[in-house]
Amino acid sequence: MARSLVISAPASGIGKTTLTLALARAYRDRGLKVKCFKIGPDYIDPAFHAAATGRTSVNLDSWAMPREAIEALASRSADADLVLAEGSMGLFDGVTAPGVSGTGATADIAEMMSWPLLLVIDPSGQAQTAAAVAAGLRDFRAAVRVAGVVLNRVASARHEDLVRRALADAGIAVFGALPRHAAITLPTRHLGLVQAEEQVEVDGVIAEAARFVTEHVDLHAVLQSAACVSTTPRAAPGLNVKPPGQRIALARDAAFSFVYPHMLEGWRAAGAEIMTFSPLADQGPDDSADVCWLPGGYPELHAGRLAANSRFRRALQSFAETRPVHGECGGYMVLGTTLTDANGARHEMTRLLGLETSFAQRRMHLGYRLAELALPMPGHRVGARLRGHEFHYSTIVSQPDAPLAVVRDATGAVITETGSRRGYTTGTFFHLIAEDR
Template sequence: MTRSLVISAPASGVGKTTVTLALARAYRDRGLKVQCFKSGPDYIDPAFHTAATGRASVNIDGWAMHREAIEALASRGADADLILAEGSMGLFDGVAAPGVSSTGSTSDIAEMMGWPVLLVIDPSGQAQTAAAVAAGLRDFRAGLRLAGVVLNRVASARHEDLVRRAMARVGIAVFGALPRYAAITLPKRHLGLVQAEEQAELIDLIAEAARFVTGHVDLDALLQSAACAWAAPRAVRRLNITPPGQHIALARDAAFSFVYPHLLEAWRAAGAEISTFSPLADEGPDASADVCWLPGGYPELHADRLAANTRFRGALRSFAETRPVHGECGGYMVLGTALTDADGVRHEMAGLLGLETSFAQRRMHLGYRLAELAMPMPGYQTGARLRGHEFHYSAIVSQPDTPLAVVRDATGAVVAETGSRRGHATGTFFHLIAEDR
């Protein structure tokens, strides 16, 4: 039996990621095998998890994935001593209409898997009310088991005592209380946390967070609370994700790094070969590949270099003369005609599509997407239904090409970001998570 915990909170921004990383590293330092997961669509947290545990972390998503796919991904923790699944947003936050398995909330995953929940509670600006919040979350829906809480950013010993006493009165275990400590704060960026591969001091930061948590959390009691009845399924199905080609040239660097690990694993499991190249290093796709895939990332932060890298853009254009090229979100923008950065500077892109985008006036596009293809794209024919997620701050200046798909949000409403196709080039603003079947 593997011990498991879902780490959640009443809301975003209370320290779930920091606590997850600290606990993962602290238990690893004790000699335990720790397997992390991320509930919901997120590229950045799994990379941090991997750095903390030494084991690849993957996303599990109740809105986009069928239960058997979630169980297949969760089975990678069968040989672990402890599973830590980091939630997204607040414990019960999901979309209004359920997807293939659930609304996408962290609580749905916890209930589906039978994993107990550890709440990270930030009692800043309150005391006993924190216990009312925790008790409300515990009692909001039957079927969830609350292991207890870790208090984060407590102001003083007196503050901690007030909250602990209130938690005791409502029967909620407090496994530890963390004082405010800026040294373990992860830096931010406009789309979320800075990526793990960009932080040279990440390992030291995680190690310091682990030492800090070890000194303030009862790790033995918390580990005991993680006992649950879940066991990995004996027969594990392969994920139902079609690779876009037999040999995939994948753009991979600081500008193109938003790739779901489960997607790459599924491609390889289906027999596909993946070779990477760096547009920022002015490299083009492998000439022997039969498809090129440009994932999302932060091209707007590197737009001047991408515009100046004529070897990359020339090689990409030559590739697209005979073979398919697909871009997701940032990759889609780079396949377009031009990208205007946040300072209003217009940069020429690859020009394989007529799309022109701008970050000059930030407008957030966020949410799950269900796409029905009106045109084929690599790996999928017309009529295929794909589930994904969109998150960016760019605006469409022009999108003149043939729409790639009819795209709807989680409520079923049609969105304007249809993706597009021109010749062998295709692109979408949403990132593919799973096939809808």
């Protein structure tokens, strides 16, 4: 029977990820089996969770997934001693129009699973007001239970005392207070944290975070505040994660790494074989594969190298003459004609699609997407309704090919990023999470 907690905050950038990693490693060091989840559409944090726990972390998303699928994914913690589910954005932040089982807010999952909340509160520039913020979060939604708080970035002992007293008056438990500590700062870039696999020092950073949190947080009190939940592992009905083929050539390196773990697990569970290759190492897809998939990532940081890797480009072009190739976001851009980087340099891509994109004038595209396919793509028929999420800073210069889908945002408004199809090649700017039933 696992104890379970959701780690959330009033906003992004408060310290949820750092605290999640520190607690996960600290409890693992004490012999507990720890399982992490990521609430919401994030493909970077789960890799950090895996580095901290030694176990795969998957996403739980109330906008894109039905309740029974979320419960089935959560049931994979049956052999764990402790579940830590890291929230996204602020506790109640989601979209205005509900999706399959909610708005995508962290609070949806906390309520659905009856998991109590550990709030991270940053009282910088505040004192007693921090208690008002915590009390507001506690009282905003009756079915969401706050177990207590950890204060982050406290300025001094006096500052900590003022905040602790106010929280005690509000009836909110304080499990610890963390002073600022530069040694556990994780590097970031334009789409979030620098990926775990790119940081050779990531294990040391997590270890230092665990040591630091152990020194300042009452680990016993945190553990005792977690809810005891009995789960039995079961399949995930309704998630509709269909493999795009039987033998899947998957691009996988620092330029192509944004893959939701539940997608790969779903493909394998359906009997598919995944064969990875590295475009950055000038490798092409295995010729025995029957489909090639290029996930998102950071091709804009490696555009010159990808353009120079002629063996990769020729192999992919040859593959696409007879078999399906699909790209998501960054992968989609590499399937196009050119990619202009942030410095204005124009790089030739694989030319399987007519798409031209540019980072020279960055503009953020962020949000849930619901796509109805006008043309087929690997694993999905015409008319299929696909739920996903888009997050990038590129601008479309030209998109001349046949539109792949009618794509709407979470409000139902039609957007211009339709995806494309040419021959056997397809691509989308959104990352697929699940297909509607």
